Amino acid sequence: MVDYNDLKILLVEDQNTAATLVREQLATAKSFRFHLTLADRLDNALALGRRQDFDVALVDLGLPDAGDGEVFERLHQRYPELPIVILCDDDQEQRAIDLVRSGAQAYLVKGGFGPSSLANTVRYAIERQKLYKAVETTSIQAVEAGARLQTLIQHYADAIIVLDHNDIISFANPAAEELFGTSQENLIGTPFIFPLKPGKNSEIEFLGKGGMPVVVEGLTSAIEWDGYPAQLVTLRNITSRKQLERKIDAERGFLQRVIDGVMDPIMVTDLDCRVRLKNKAAGQLLAGDPGDNWPLRCHRLPDRPERPCRSGSSCSLAEARKGAVSRHIQDYRLPDGRVRHFEVEATPLKSDDGSIQGIIEASRDVTERLLAEKHLRQNQQTLQHLALHDPLTDLPNRMLFIDRLRQALAKARRNDRPLALMFLDLDRFKNVNDSLGHSCGDLFLQEIASRLGGCVRETDTVARLGGDEFVILLEDIHDNHAVSRMAQNFLNSLSRKLQVDGHDLYPTASIGISLYPNDAEDAEELMKCADAAMYLAKERGRNTYQFFSAELKSKAHEMLTLESALRQAIQQEQLRVHYQPQYSLTRRKPVGLEALVRWEHPERGLISPADFIPLAEETGLIIPIGEWVLRTACRQHKKWLDQGMRPLRLAVNLSRRQFRQNNLIEMIGEILDESGLPPELLELEITESSIMNDVENAIGTMHALREMGVHLAIDDFGSGYSSLSCLKQFPISKLKIDQSFVRDLTSVAGDAAITHAIIDLARNLKLEVVAEGIETREQMRFLKKNGCHHGQGFLFSKPLPVKKIAVLVQNWVPRFGFGRRMMPALS
Numbered sequence: 001m002v003d004y005n006d007l008k009i010l011l012v013e014d015q016n017t018a019a020t021l022v023r024e025q026l027a028t029a030k031s032f033r034f035h036l037t038l039a040d041r042l043d044n045a046l047a048l049g050r051r052q053d054f055d056v057a058l059v060d061l062g063l064p065d066a067g068d069g070e071v072f073e074r075l076h077q078r079y080p081e082l083p084i085v086i087l088c089d090d091d092q093e094q095r096a097i098d099l100v101r102s103g104a105q106a107y108l109v110k111g112g113f114g115p116s117s118l119a120n121t122v123r124y125a126i127e128r129q130k131l132y133k134a135v136e137t138t139s140i141q142a143v144e145a146g147a148r149l150q151t152l153i154q155h156y157a158d159a160i161i162v163l164d165h166n167d168i169i170s171f172a173n174p175a176a177e178e179l180f181g182t183s184q185e186n187l188i189g190t191p192f193i194f195p196l197k198p199g200k201n202s203e204i205e206f207l208g209k210g211g212m213p214v215v216v217e218g219l220t221s222a223i224e225w226d227g228y229p230a231q232l233v234t235l236r237n238i239t240s241r242k243q244l245e246r247k248i249d250a251e252r253g254f255l256q257r258v259i260d261g262v263m264d265p266i267m268v269t270d271l272d273c274r275v276r277l278k279n280k281a282a283g284q285l286l287a288g289d290p291g292d293n294w295p296l297r298c299h300r301l302p303d304r305p306e307r308p309c310r311s312g313s314s315c316s317l318a319e320a321r322k323g324a325v326s327r328h329i330q331d332y333r334l335p336d337g338r339v340r341h342f343e344v345e346a347t348p349l350k351s352d353d354g355s356i357q358g359i360i361e362a363s364r365d366v367t368e369r370l371l372a373e374k375h376l377r378q379n380q381q382t383l384q385h386l387a388l389h390d391p392l393t394d395l396p397n398r399m400l401f402i403d404r405l406r407q408a409l410a411k412a413r414r415n416d417r418p419l420a421l422m423f424l425d426l427d428r429f430k431n432v433n434d435s436l437g438h439s440c441g442d443l444f445l446q447e448i449a450s451r452l453g454g455c456v457r458e459t460d461t462v463a464r465l466g467g468d469e470f471v472i473l474l475e476d477i478h479d480n481h482a483v484s485r486m487a488q489n490f491l492n493s494l495s496r497k498l499q500v501d502g503h504d505l506y507p508t509a510s511i512g513i514s515l516y517p518n519d520a521e522d523a524e525e526l527m528k529c530a531d532a533a534m535y536l537a538k539e540r541g542r543n544t545y546q547f548f549s550a551e552l553k554s555k556a557h558e559m560l561t562l563e564s565a566l567r568q569a570i571q572q573e574q575l576r577v578h579y580q581p582q583y584s585l586t587r588r589k590p591v592g593l594e595a596l597v598r599w600e601h602p603e604r605g606l607i608s609p610a611d612f613i614p615l616a617e618e619t620g621l622i623i624p625i626g627e628w629v630l631r632t633a634c635r636q637h638k639k640w641l642d643q644g645m646r647p648l649r650l651a652v653n654l655s656r657r658q659f660r661q662n663n664l665i666e667m668i669g670e671i672l673d674e675s676g677l678p679p680e681l682l683e684l685e686i687t688e689s690s691i692m693n694d695v696e697n698a699i700g701t702m703h704a705l706r707e708m709g710v711h712l713a714i715d716d717f718g719s720g721y722s723s724l725s726c727l728k729q730f731p732i733s734k735l736k737i738d739q740s741f742v743r744d745l746t747s748v749a750g751d752a753a754i755t756h757a758i759i760d761l762a763r764n765l766k767l768e769v770v771a772e773g774i775e776t777r778e779q780m781r782f783l784k785k786n787g788c789h790h791g792q793g794f795l796f797s798k799p800l801p802v803k804k805i806a807v808l809v810q811n812w813v814p815r816f817g818f819g820r821r822m823m824p825a826l827s
């Protein structure tokens with residue numbers, strides 16, 4: 001700061017007079033107070049300037065050690081901010097003016113100024129220097145700012161272009177050169193042809209350097225340039241960004257096409273339930289889908305517009321937030337109004353850091369599947385019902401009954417309560433079936449089922465085991481009297497008149513009763529006891545009921561013991577086959593042999609098949625026993641043939657169970673093959689009841705056997721219920737008159753008449769006829785006289801073991817009235 005109260009003035013003057021004059025004039029002027037320092041040489045002046053800061057210097061042009069103007073130049077050079085006033089002579093004025101142009105602030109011509117003009121000039125010089133300094137500082141700053149702006153523009157990444165009012169480029173920065181691939185000189189003066197909207201971002205695409213497509217984002221704004229209105233255009237190269245965007249778009253498009261190709265709806269929602277991505281199928285699902293306006297709220301919105309989502313356990317988002325995959329069934333109402341069921345699998349959408357961003361929902365229309373499953377369930381229920389119920393009466397079948405019985409037993413055991421089981425068998429139901437036909441039989445059984453159902457409490461169970469067998473489970477019974485009353489109720493209810501197909505029927509039944517815990521403790525035993533009691537009821541005249549008794553118990557026990565002994569007998573080969581000859585009553589010679597099984601018990605001796613065959617039939621043991629008998633007899637007979645015995649017909653019994661055996665035909669074929677016995681020498685005896693049980697299947701089996709060449713005979717004929725119309729269809733070759741008729745044919749007129757009728761029937765049907773159980777000559781004569789072809793019985797021979805029968809057959813001599821000589825029977 002200049003202090004005019006203590007102005008420091010350097011006077012550079014070599015002449016004392018002139019110096020004194022200056023001092024005096026300054027003092028006289030009194031314009032300011034000053035301190036004057038005199039330097040008479042340039043060296044001094046420069047040295048003084050170094051030691052002290054002067055406010056102003058008055059400099060004489062000529063000094064002894066410096067030439068014209070040199071003083072100013074050196075001083076100004078050394079102290080450029082020091083204001084200098086040149087003191088010159090008249091002839092030096094031009095030189096002084098030059099020096100003012102070179103930086104001096106003012107000049108005074110010696111002798112030409114007074115005190116005030118000197119003081120004013122000093123003050124003027126100081127102030128001018130200050131002003132100059134200020135201007136200089138401002139200029140420098142302006143220049144620096146301009147330079148910085150220039151640098152920015154030069155290095156700015158975006159192209160900057162200035163267009164004049166004719167859209168001619170008047171300025172372009174290096175980035176513009178780079179963008180357009182040409183120099184600034186070329187650009188300037190060139191028209192700018194791209195359309196840009198003022199104040200708005202516009203995208204322009206053109207071919208840049210090397211013909212490569214370039215995309216720029218341009219913005220234009222109005223400016224003043226060199227005093228004229230102009231447009232400032234900035235262009236940002238967004239080619240890479242665009243390429244990236246296009247790549248992303250392409251990938252997104254690809255992804256979209258891929259998921260659009262998936263027929264099932266796929267949807268990605270964010271945590272705000274907004275749909276971020278969806279495929280075509282999902283779009284079609286969303287009723288009211290705003291199309292391009294998506295992302296829309298989550299798919300549940302159409303249902304519940306007031307809430308973003310049906311939260312709760314079924315909400316996929318709730319599960320996804322926990323990071324779990326969830327599956328649920330979701331109903332969608334399609335735009336056409338139909339409601340379809342979708343199985344939605346919701347998987348959490350995770351970001352790279354594992355945080356959950358949203359949810360991926362893949363849905364599948366399972367409407368048809370659910371429908372099919374529903375039908376399947378219904379079918380299964382139906383099947384299950386069918387599996388557990390009797391199709392004719394809709395009563396529980398054996399399987400369900402046993403299950404209920406077991407449950408009831410468990411309950412009875414827990415509660416320490418007795419229960420009763422009734423085994424009910426209709427009396428002579430077979431007659432109904434045979435005489436009125438199966439459809440009437442079915443109606444009959446349905447009515448019986450309904451009557452039985454009407455007699456029981458809800459807690460009791462009535463079931464049909466098959467055929468004419470029913471079982472009834474009575475729970476929570478109080479005493480035997482109550483059970484008796486119930487049994488009598490059943491009998492009473494059944495015995496009411498029943499009309500079937502115009503026929504009046506009066507059904508009766510035999511009921512066997514077993515009690516828990518008195519008779520047995522498990523289901524199977526209870527059933528056996530009731531069954532045994534039912535047989536007793538049958539024996540005692542039918543249409544009655546019987547409780548299981550101790551006597552029956554011991555009989556049942558006996559049967560059990562027999563069963564296990566019979567099993568052992570098979571294993572230990574205690575069975576034997578005996579043979580009984582069959583004779584031609586006219587030709588008086590053996591025509592056949594019947595194979596009959598025997599059980600050679602180690603302790604009890606020979607046991608009759610009548611004692612074990614029924615049990616074997618009941619337990620199924622008849623299957624291995626029957627096969628063994630057939631195999632043994634066929635082998636034996638072949639052996640006899642090989643030994644030269646005359647070919648006789650071998651008769652083997654086929655039980656009811658064997659006859660229904662699945663592999664019967666294969667088994668017989670295999671035995672014939674294996675034994676080598678000609679099939680025409682084998683005759684299978686089938687009882688009437690075996691055939692009549694299931695006539696249709698029986699006929700099929702018989703035909704198959706006939707085709708093999710095997711002969712068939714109906715055993716015990718007359719004791720069953722063969723319908724004559726059926727008989728015609730049977731491919732049989734023989735009827736065997738039941739021995740019950742033969743036994744009394746000479747004494748009971750009815751038996752003789754039946755026997756006669758059977759023989760006539762056989763003749764009419766062109767069948768052979770054989771009478772069994774012939775014990776007397778009278779019987780034989782009667783039969784022979786009435787045209788019976790063959791006979792079998794103790795009169796000729798009892799069934800004999802292998803060795804004896806062979807002797808008998810080989811040494812056969814007619815007797816017993818066949819011939820003249822009478823011989824005792826060989827047995």
Ligand SMILES: Nc1nc2c(ncn2[C@@H]2O[C@H](COP(=O)(O)O[C@H]3[C@@H](O)[C@H](n4cnc5c(=O)[nH]c(N)nc54)O[C@@H]3COP(=O)(O)O)[C@@H](O)[C@H]2O)c(=O)[nH]1
Nearest residue numbers: 596597608609610613629653654655773774775792793794
């Ligand atoms: N499924 C099979 N059943 C068989 C088999 N072996 C025998 N049986 C059947 O057992 C029942 C009893 O047989 P069995 O004690 O052998 O009695 C037979 C003869 O001994 C007996 N018979 C023969 N002649 C007379 C006689 O003059 N008087 C008289 N009281 N009995 C006599 O008849 C039985 C033969 O019967 P059938 O078979 O009907 O011709 C019996 O039902 C056998 O069928 C076998 O291996 N499998």
